Amino acid sequence: MKYLWLYIVLLVVPGLALADPLPSWRDGASKTAIVDFVEAVTEVGGADYRTPGERIAVFDNDGTLWSEQPAYFQLLFAVDRVAEMAKADASIAKSPALKAAAAGDFPALLATGVKGLLEVVAVAHSGIDVAAYQAKVALWLEETRHKKTGKRYHKMVYQPMLELLSYLRDSGFKTYIVSGGGVHFMRVFAEEAYGVPPEQVIGSTGEASYKVIDGKPVIMKEPGIAFLDDKQGKPIAIDRVIGLRPILAGGNSDGDLHMLQWTTAGEGRRLGLLVHHTDAEREWAYDRKSHIGKLDKALDMAKADNWSVIDMKADWRVVFPYDLAE
Amino acid sequence: MKYLWLYIVLLVVPGLALADPLPSWRDGASKTAIVDFVEAVTEVGGADYRTPGERIAVFDNDGTLWSEQPAYFQLLFAVDRVAEMAKADASIAKSPALKAAAAGDFPALLATGVKGLLEVVAVAHSGIDVAAYQAKVALWLEETRHKKTGKRYHKMVYQPMLELLSYLRDSGFKTYIVSGGGVHFMRVFAEEAYGVPPEQVIGSTGEASYKVIDGKPVIMKEPGIAFLDDKQGKPIAIDRVIGLRPILAGGNSDGDLHMLQWTTAGEGRRLGLLVHHTDAEREWAYDRKSHIGKLDKALDMAKADNWSVIDMKADWRVVFPYDLAE
Numbered sequence: 198m199k200y201l202w203l204y205i206v207l208l209v210v211p212g213l214a215l216a217d218p219l220p221s222w223r224d225g226a227s228k229t230a231i232v233d234f235v236e237a238v239t240e241v242g243g244a245d246y247r248t249p250g251e252r253i254a255v256f257d258n259d260g261t262l263w264s265e266q267p268a269y270f271q272l273l274f275a276v277d278r279v280a281e282m283a284k285a286d287a288s289i290a291k292s293p294a295l296k297a298a299a300a301g302d303f304p305a306l307l308a309t310g311v312k313g314l315l316e317v318v319a320v321a322h323s324g325i326d327v328a329a330y331q332a333k334v335a336l337w338l339e340e341t342r343h344k345k346t347g348k349r350y351h352k353m354v355y356q357p358m359l360e361l362l363s364y365l366r367d368s369g370f371k372t373y374i375v376s377g378g379g380v381h382f383m384r385v386f387a388e389e390a391y392g393v394p395p396e397q398v399i400g401s402t403g404e405a406s407y408k409v410i411d412g413k414p415v416i417m418k419e420p421g422i423a424f425l426d427d428k429q430g431k432p433i434a435i436d437r438v439i440g441l442r443p444i445l446a447g448g449n450s451d452g453d454l455h456m457l458q459w460t461t462a463g464e465g466r467r468l469g470l471l472v473h474h475t476d477a478e479r480e481w482a483y484d485r486k487s488h489i490g491k492l493d494k495a496l497d498m499a500k501a502d503n504w505s506v507i508d509m510k511a512d513w514r515v516v517f518p519y520d521l522a523e
Numbered sequence: 524m525k526y527l528w529l530y531i532v533l534l535v536v537p538g539l540a541l542a543d544p545l546p547s548w549r550d551g552a553s554k555t556a557i558v559d560f561v562e563a564v565t566e567v568g569g570a571d572y573r574t575p576g577e578r579i580a581v582f583d584n585d586g587t588l589w590s591e592q593p594a595y596f597q598l599l600f601a602v603d604r605v606a607e608m609a610k611a612d613a614s615i616a617k618s619p620a621l622k623a624a625a626a627g628d629f630p631a632l633l634a635t636g637v638k639g640l641l642e643v644v645a646v647a648h649s650g651i652d653v654a655a656y657q658a659k660v661a662l663w664l665e666e667t668r669h670k671k672t673g674k675r676y677h678k679m680v681y682q683p684m685l686e687l688l689s690y691l692r693d694s695g696f697k698t699y700i701v702s703g704g705g706v707h708f709m710r711v712f713a714e715e716a717y718g719v720p721p722e723q724v725i726g727s728t729g730e731a732s733y734k735v736i737d738g739k740p741v742i743m744k745e746p747g748i749a750f751l752d753d754k755q756g757k758p759i760a761i762d763r764v765i766g767l768r769p770i771l772a773g774g775n776s777d778g779d780l781h782m783l784q785w786t787t788a789g790e791g792r793r794l795g796l797l798v799h800h801t802d803a804e805r806e807w808a809y810d811r812k813s814h815i816g817k818l819d820k821a822l823d824m825a826k827a828d829n830w831s832v833i834d835m836k837a838d839w840r841v842v843f844p845y846d847l848a849e
Contacts, residue, residue: 250720327762371722384766394576395766396697396722402763407755407781414785416762424749429733436653436742437728438764440710440721455733459740 218364220514221357221521227470227512230505231361234468235368238444245466247444249369254445255435255456256358258376258383258400260490261449261472262391263354264343266481268303268489270350271382272314274337275321276301282320292316307488319420322403326415327381334385348519351386356521357513358447358472362391365445373397373443375435377427377452381418399438401426427452432459449474454495461502469504471495476510479520544690546840547683547847553796553838556831557687560794561694564770571792573770575695580771581761581782582684584702584709584726586816587775587798588717589680590669592807594629594815596676597708598640600663601647602627608646618642633814645746648729652741653707660711674845677712682847683839684773684798688717691771699769701725701761703753703778707744725764727752753778758785775800780821787828795830797821802836805846 222228237245238252259265276298283290283299290299294313297305306313322330338351346353362372374383374393380400387393404419426434432455435443446453446460447470457469473492474483484492499506507513515521548554563571564578585591602624609616609625616625620639623631624647632639648656664677672679688698700709700719706726713719730745752760758781761769772779772786773796783795799818800809810818825832833839841847 380763380766396764398766405759405762407758407785409784414758414781414788416759416785432733432740433731433742436731437706438722440706440724455740458735459733462740 218367219357219360221360223512223514225512227505227507230468231364231470234445234466235364237466239368247465251441251444252365252368252370253373253439253441253443254365254370255373255375255399255431255439255443255447255460256362257431257448257450257453257456258374258378259449260474261447261453262358262362262374263351264480265490266483267344269378271378272318273341273350274334274382275318276303276306277337277341278321278333279317289320295320315422319403319422322379322381323418323420326417327405328415330418331381331385334382338386346517348517351390352519353517354390355472355513356515356518359391359518361447362393366392370445371397373399373435373439375399375426375431375456377401377425379403380426399426399434401430429455431456435459444468446470447472448495450490450492451495452490454498457495457504458498458502461504469499469502470507471499471504472507473509475508476513476516478510479516480509482510544693545683545686547686549838549840551838553831553833556794557690557796560771560792561690563792565694573791577767577770578691578694578696579699579765579767579769580691580696581699581701581725581757581765581769581773581786582688583757583774583776583779583782584700584704585775586800587773587779588684588688588700589677590806591816592809593670595704597704598644599667599676600660600708601644602629602632603663603667604647604659605643615646621646641748645729645748648705648707649744649746652743653731654741656707656744657711660708664712672843674843677716678845679843680716681798681839682841682844685717685844687773688719692718696771697723699723699725699761699765701752701757701782703727703751705729706752725752725760727756755781757782761785770794772796773798774821776816776818777821778816780824783821783830784824784828787830795825795828796833797825797830798833799835801834802839802842804836805842806835808836 219228237243238247240246256262259269279295279298280301290296294306294309294316298317338349342348343350343353365372372393374387376383378400380398380402383398383400384395387398402423404421404423406417406419408415408417442463443460445468446457448457449472461467461469474481476482484496545554563569564573566572582588585595605621605624606627616622620632620635620642623635624643664675668674669676669679691698698719700713702709704726706724706728709724709726710721713724728749730747730749732743732745734741734743768789769786771794772783774783775798787793787795800807802808810822
């Protein structure tokens with residue numbers, strides 16, 4: 198029985214392939230749309246077959262792969278960091294927005310509008326080299342807990358989406374993140390949390406400079422936004438970085454509308470997915486009128502463009518990985 | 524003899540591995556430096572071992588992977604395209620630089636300086652969507668011949684560098700292009716010529732817009748440079764797109780200096796390669812005083828920073844793939 202292991206492998210491997218790749222998804226239209234799509238594009242000789250090189254899937258991050266309430270988690274980091282900076286040097290809190298952030302006064306900060314928020318983000322994300330910045334993000338993720346759930350932010354990722362990412366990769370897809378979040382911020386946890394390596398994380402970028410300090414080269418994060426990876430910016434970033442049109446796109450807000458439109462308007466079979474936050478009990482419920490992750494026009498377009506709307510409450514057996522263990 | 528195939532595989536595979544992966548390279552310091560480096564970082568358990576995820580190699584394109592004389596090939600394309608555009612609409616030739624390009628008068632164009640050249644590049648690379656632009660580049664590459672060699676431009680790639688790219692990929696590396704050339708331009712031929720897929724081509728980018736024309740979304744190329752991937756821009760682009768510091772960098776000019784510095788200043792074993800154009804007979808000979816691909820400061824730094832300088836004339840048995848067949 199020298200080759201017994203071989204027979205075992207031959208018996209077990211097809212069994213694994215037949216097991217449900219999406220156990221946290223309830224049977225229904227969303228799950229069917231996903232499985233049908235993946236089977237169609239991977240069926241060698243089928244009408245919808247795509248080579249592995251063409252199997253590009255792109256996903257928004259905030260509200261699509263992890264939660265985004267009560268505010269984008271990166272914004273919460275920025276506020277905490279400005280507060281920390283202001284402790285060391287109170288003079289940085291020189292505007293209403295920075296003063297509010299330094300005091301941890303979120304309502305006052307929101308009252309300063311988008312301009313104020315961008316100012317806080319700029320200060321929190323500049324004057325530091327990339328490696329030192331990412332060490333600060335890693336420490337913050339480790340030490341900070343979400344006020345509602347009591348969990349670390351990077352544990353508040355969606356179990357069904359983790360299964361979807363794995364299922365796609367097991368089916369020969371490359372899975373990219375294409376998010377309005379900062380690329381340096383997301384890379385700190387994307388590989389561990391999602392299995393997405395640094396070069397498959399696309400995000401907003403700040404200005405940067407290359408400097409040699411004491412003989413050691415560093416990439417410094419500078420004030421100012423170089424590229425905002427949101428709305429029309431998403432297909433533009435996909436074109437610049439990936440250079441191929443994806444065949445699957447997933448998002449949850451009007452900021453993802455153009456990415457889904459760009460993806461699903463291509464020739465051949467395509468899949469657009471919209472995560473609809475319908476679960477006030479296990480997560481949050483919000484859409485057309487939310488100040489974060491507003492889902493309005495994209496929800497209207499979903500029907501005409503045949504995108505699958507994922508009803509979080511109805512379609513997902515569990516929301517977070519830690520719910521599985523409980 | 525049911526398992527004969529297995530023994531054949533076991534016998535043949537190590538034989539393939541032992542064959543010279545760089546047959547177009549003459550024995551010498553450059554080849555030794557490359558082979559020693561690759562063996563060191565791939566030796567499991569060795570002091571210099573790197574995981575496949577860390578095996579990132581970046582290469583400049585113009586003058587490093589293909590020729591760049593008498594001028595960057597993309598500039599020659601831009602001049603031809605402006606001439607074509609001016610035939611259809613003479614009013615576009617409204618500046619001395621555009622007039623010179625429209626007339627195919629290269630000396631007059633060069634006399635307009637960098638500003639004039641950028642103007643020609645901007646006009647040639649805008650007002651068209653990405654897919655239509657790339658179709659034009661593909662046609663131009665097919666139809667145009669280099670004045671000195673009589674060959675198609677994308678056939679004027681360096682055989683020894685093709686072998687190096689393959690050797691690295693066979694050794695678990697990801698091979699990236701990081702070039703001052705336009706990302707849309709290079710992607711037209713990079714996969715066929717170098718085996719480098721679209722998402723591993725990093726280059727300069729122009730402004731772009733996302734538009735829906737007659738219900739069909741397109742990415743339009745707009746005037747203006749969004750990012751110049753040269754000098755300090757190269758490590759910045761590597762950080763933004765790849766998010767990891769490469770362990771091998773290859774270039775040929777002062778424009779690559781910062782990329783080589785950034786790569787080789789990292790911890791652990793690193794390799795910097797500089798292609799030195801020393802072969803006036805088979806290719807071109809130029810360095811410190813060249814108007815294209817000036818190699819001056821980087822040549823001085825090579826010794827101190829322990830970069831390998833590749834002497835094209837001495838180190839390469841053949842330069843171009845078509846020399847092999849002749």
